[in-house]
Amino acid sequence: MDISTLLIFVPACFALNMAPGPNNLLSVSNATRYGFRRSCSAGAGRLLAFMGMIALASAGLAVVLHASELLFYGIKTAGALYLFYLAWQLWRAQPGGEGAPAQASVGWWRLARQEFLVAAGNPKAILIFTAFLPQFVDPNRPMAPQFAVLGALFLVLEVVAMAIYSWMGARMRHWITQPRGKRIFNRSCAGLLAGAGLGLLLSRRS
Known part of the structure; x- marks a missing residue:
């Protein structure tokens, strides 16, 4: 390479x-x-899935995923339902309860698990890796080391993107100080997550 x-x-x-x-939106939220x-730190769950x-x-x-229509649609449906579940949680979240005590009660494991499930529940991501990474692999050289390098670069860039979206969310945190503003933000994120779930549900294999 x-x-x-x-x-x-x-x-x-x-x-x-x-x-x-969905994962970047989850980082903002x-x-x-x-x-x-x-x-x-919760983004570690996403990185593990990737x-x-x-x-x-x-x-x-991943050829199995290409070949099995039932497996693809099963994973896709589960992923979409989980996005709908997160959207429903955000929609019902009480803005007054998001102070320091609420932060302490939500552990790292729960947020990391959310990141993992959102990433793992999107079979299109596996197909992206299957279609995207091989374009940059030289077939005349050993494949495994090239995939390792490309995969490591992808994960590093994913960390950068995750930090950028988290920074954007942290900045919004200072702007949204009133319960009404928090409620509007939560419900906007809920609508976007539900839209992502609907888009995943309606997507087809490429």
Whole structure:
């Protein structure tokens, strides 16, 4: 893998990382409610899910997902239902209860699990890894080391994107000081998450 390939891969990959998908929206919401540091650390769940997807793409196991329509739609439906569940939780959240005591009661594990399930419940992500990463792999060289390098770069750029979205959420946290403003923000995020779930539910295999 030469430098010219990486110079093309990095900006193209970062564009995918920065796309306003469900996980990035979740980072904004978590940062608004629990702070920048908690939101960023919870992103470890997302990274774990993506590591598994990259491993599947590298091993060629994602071909099973391409071949099995039932498996694809099963994962997709589960992922969409979970997004609807998160949207419902946000819609019903009480803005007055988002102070320090509420932050302390929501553990890192719960937020990281949310990030993991949102990422893992999107089978299109596996297909992106299967279709996107191989474009930058030289078939005349060993495949595994190239996938390892590309996968590591993807995860690093994902951390950068996650930090940017969390920072945006933390800034909004200072702006939204009144219960009414928090309620509007929560319900806006709920609507966007529900829209993402609907889009996932209606999506087709490429």
